[in-house]
Amino acid sequence: MPGTEDAGLPEAPGAVPLSLCVNGKPWVLQIDPRTSLLDALREHLHLTGTKKGCDHGQCGACTVLVNGRRINSCLSLAVMHEGDEISTIEGLGSPEALHPMQQAFIDHDGFQCGYCTPGQILSALAVIEEIKAGIPSHVTADLNAPPPLSASEIRERMSGNLCRCAAYPNIIAAIQDVSGIPS
């Protein structure tokens, strides 16, 4: 494939071939089947924006979008993602041209140490899309009506992203801002 980059690591015994598209860029790599999608991104493709908190699906720091849907990349094997489109924080904006969600996290002081932030931002973008797509949540009162784009819906849907610095109120304010909900 033209423009495809080889991650160029020495071939480990038992490694299998894998092609992935990350932030629009195709990659081919040879990978030990044990490698999580998170480790493939961080250790093989050197995209260290996606963070490892718990490595057990409990904290959300490793949230990425796979074919547009958010998942915990620590609880998925890279080899299960042959041909998938992955979006990480590196694909969203640049320091010169931040994505509106990145800007909103800065404007609202939505972080302290920043470790959870890439996962929070990817999750937040997916939450807005999930609400628009009519996917209900635990706090949706009427299952047969479209869920409202509200602060309580956002709060419930963000519960899989922990923040050890407890920046929660400001994270919610940032997401509300981008969603156009008055705070």
Add this chain to the structure above:
Amino acid sequence: MKSFTYERANTAAEAVAAVAAMPGAKFIAGGTNLLDLMKLGIEAPVHLVDINRLGLDAIEPTEAGGLRIGAMVRNTDLAADARVRRDYAVLSRALLAGASGQLRNKATTGGNLLQRTRCAYFYNTDMPCNKRSPGSGCAAVGGLSHNHAVMGVSDACIATHPSDMAVALRALDATVEVISAKGSMRMIPIADFHRLPGDTPHLETNLQANEMVTAVILPRPVGGTHIYRKVRERASYAFANIAVAMIVREGKAARLALGGVAHKPWRVEAAEDAPAEGIADIVLAGARPTADNAYKLDLTRRTIAACLGDAS
């Protein structure tokens, strides 16, 4: 993590044949439970057969007026399906009360049924656990057991089944469709799918070796008001202490199943349609709580009452 080989199956027949061909092989669906346990060395398959691309991802109407849910339908998509929301709301509610948005996007119908217990001693490989290593003992009996089972327990194991979805499926009288390595299909009523621990807590379901779940079938809708009340230690993103799935018709609990109290979803049909005051006594008859988890009995009584209140 122990090393393993990996293959991607393209059809259900290919997947079961591949698992049967190699002792120690396992299916991997969403991976959200299996990989967690593999990282801890609690599961150590030698070969993984990826069933994500089998196409078992549709929700289709059945001739009997119900729904056939493919084993690979993700928890998010099942909860969001318009027919499920309208006719089987207890199932949507149970799914939405579980895990997080990220996990539900990945978790599958089959994998959710087969998820393993959250007993902390099962997770701690330094402790005895009959489920993890049969015959080693049970650290929870006489240990910390505040989130363990109160119904159907044995001396060998007092763990609970953690699934919310399975509790709703039990209330709905679902059937699990499975395929064997030889390609033959069979149907297992959800009541007979999960087992009580007895002397063999390492056997959690009545799925035979190498059988794969292909679908879950819901019978025609039964109407009524559907309620799923999950009591947990946080407002969101926590496993149940106890959960009640109830379908209320004419002011009575026409269907009632409990989560968080046993090694399987707990349903006692004799309690259904009983007068409100008598329901809890019937469902909880024979309870064997520990000092740590006796609170679950009161909590269940009150939650049953609250569900009936919700519907009135």
